[in-house]
Structures are given as C-alpha cells and as structure tokens.
Amino acid sequence: DCFEMAVSLDPSFKKNLGLILVAAGDKAGGKVHLSQSKSSAIARLSLGNLAHEEGDFDTAIDHYSHALRLEPSFIDAATNLCGSQIESFKATNNRILLQEATSRLDRIVISFGSSQSANCRLGMCHRHEGRHELAHHYLWHAVTLDPTNTDAVCNLAALHIETGENEQSVKLCFRALQLDPNNARGFGTLGLALLRLGSVDDALECLRIAEKLEPNPTTCSNLGSVFNDFGDTLAASKLLKKAIALNPFNIPAFLNMGNGQLLFVCYF
Numbered sequence: 001d002c003f004e005m006a007v008s009l010d011p012s013f014k015k016n017l018g019l020i021l022v023a024a025g026d027k028a029g030g031k032v033h034l035s036q037s038k039s040s041a042i043a044r045l046s047l048g049n050l051a052h053e054e055g056d057f058d059t060a061i062d063h064y065s066h067a068l069r070l071e072p073s074f075i076d077a078a079t080n081l082c083g084s085q086i087e088s089f090k091a092t093n094n095r096i097l098l099q100e101a102t103s104r105l106d107r108i109v110i111s112f113g114s115s116q117s118a119n120c121r122l123g124m125c126h127r128h129e130g131r132h133e134l135a136h137h138y139l140w141h142a143v144t145l146d147p148t149n150t151d152a153v154c155n156l157a158a159l160h161i162e163t164g165e166n167e168q169s170v171k172l173c174f175r176a177l178q179l180d181p182n183n184a185r186g187f188g189t190l191g192l193a194l195l196r197l198g199s200v201d202d203a204l205e206c207l208r209i210a211e212k213l214e215p216n217p218t219t220c221s222n223l224g225s226v227f228n229d230f231g232d233t234l235a236a237s238k239l240l241k242k243a244i245a246l247n248p249f250n251i252p253a254f255l256n257m258g259n260g261q262l263l264f265v266c267y268f
Contacts, residue, residue, distance in 0.1 A: 019043075040070070041067040041071040041077065048063035051063060052087070057084045061081060061084045064077045075112060079115065082104050082118075083101075083117075086101050086121060098129065105118050116146040117149075120151055123142060123156075123159075127139070127155060139152050150179050150180050150185070153186075154172075154173070161189070161192055161196060166193045173186050177190070185214075187206045188214075191210060204226050207226060217243040217244075217246040220243035220246065223239050224239030
C-alpha cells in the first residue's frame with residue numbers, strides 16, 4: 001500500500017513496485033508496472049527474465065539488449081542475453097545466435113573470470129559447437145565456482161555422453177538430482193546415458209519422468225525413439241509429433257518419424 005501511494009506521488013516508483021511484485025510471486029502485476037518503466041535497465045532486465053521463464057526468447061533478447069544499451073557494462077543483462085540466445089539457437093538452429101553468445105561470453109569471462117553463470121553458458125556454447133575440451137574446461141570451472149549449479153552439472157553430464165563416458169554422466173545426473181529431485185534435465189540426461197549403457201527399462205522410466213516434468217523437444221524425441229524400439233508405434237508417433245511441434249528443427253524426430261531409425265539427441 002505504501003508503494004502504491006508512492007507511485008501515485010512519483011511515477012518513477014513503478015519500477016520498484018514492479019520488482020517487489022515479481023519477487024512476491026505476482027509476475028503479471030509486476031510486469032504491468034515494469035512495462036511502464038522501460039527506460040530503466042533494471043526493469044528491462046526483470047522483463048527479460050520473465051520472458052525467458054515463459055520461453056519467449058526473442059522478447060527476452062530484446063529486453064536484455066535494451067538494458068545493455070541503457071547500461072553497456074550491465075553484466076547480468078549481458079550474461080542473461082547470452083542464455084536466451086543459446087535457448088533460441090536450440091529452438092531455431094540459428095548458429096549466428098550461438099556465435100554472438102560465444103563471443104560475448106568470452107569477453108565476460110576474460111573480464112570477470114569468477115562468474116559461474118558466464119562460465120556455464122560459455123561451456124554450453126562450446127558444447128553445441130563440438131569443442132569438447134573447451135566445453136569441459138568452462139563447465140567444470142562453473143561447477144567448481146558453484147557446486148549447486150545444476151545447469152552446469154547437467155551440461156557436463158550431457159558432454160560426457162557425447163564423449164562416450166556414460167558412467168561418468170550417470171554419476172553427474174545423480175548429483176544434479178540430489179540437488180534438485182525435480183530437475184527435468186537431470187532425468188532426461190540420465191535417461192539418455194542409461195540408454196547408451198543398455199538399461200532400457202530404467203532409461204524409459206527416467207525419460208517418462210522428464211517428459212512429465214518438462215515436455216521439451218529433446219525428451220519427447222528420445223522417449224519416442226524408445227517406444228519405436230519397443231514396437232509401440234502409436235505412442236512413438238505421438239511423442240515425435242510433439243517433439244516436432246515444440247521444435248520444427250528437430251531433425252532426429254523427423255528421421256525417426258520417417259523411417260523408424262533410432263537416433264538419440266542430447267540437446268540440453
């Protein structure tokens with residue numbers, strides 16, 4: 001009530017009221033007030049964070065970019081911008097976004113080497129570019145800086161799958177799930193690692209849990225491939241179509257739909 005009164009007296013307080021509402025869980029109300037304070041870099045950062053959480057990565061990129069135009073040295077905005085660019089790349093396969101994120105994160109890490117989020121996202125960029133040694137370096141550094149960073153742990157687990165170290169991946173997935181028992185990426189990556197190790201039943205259970213927690217295109221594609229392997233083409237087709245609807249650039253899902261060839265992807 002005090003802040004509402006302050007806003008009526010001084011409109012510049014809208015930003016602070018918006019931030020308080022978001023922190024209190026009223027994201028819709030907070031967004032209304034923050035949208036009226038777009039000349040504030042902090043308001044733009046918060047709006048970008050809200051858009052990213054909703055999966056609207058283009059809008060998030062726009063807000064973060066505006067925040068950086070307002071405050072060019074705003075590290076949180078720069079790092080989060082890269083995070084949205086990585087997620088947008090995963091949805092569109094636009095490698096320009098990945099290259100821009102890599103370049104910006106390189107500069108951030110050089111200037112602020114202790115930023116665990118920047119190290120994690122730079123490691124993700126190198127992973128998606130196939131530069132495994134660099135990816136391992138930055139992801140491991142992110143985990144060292146913050147052992148509770150489940151994004152870094154899960155990406156490191158996915159990296160180990162890509163390099164054929166499936167047992168190590170399983171250990172990292174269990175570590176992520178100890179930190180967050182409802183971590184969809186942890187279950188999804190664990191399912192893929194178990195598939196590679198031949199534990200199909202356990203893998204299927206993990207992928208089912210991951211799909212229930214967060215139905216992303218990677219999990220749906222992998223789960224559909226497992227059902228294909230079991231001969232349940234109806235369930236497989238439903239999941240693969242869902243994977244394609246979530247990400248029209250999901251090539252493994254298209255291939256599995258076309259000829260039943262089993263392709264698994266670790267795209268977290």
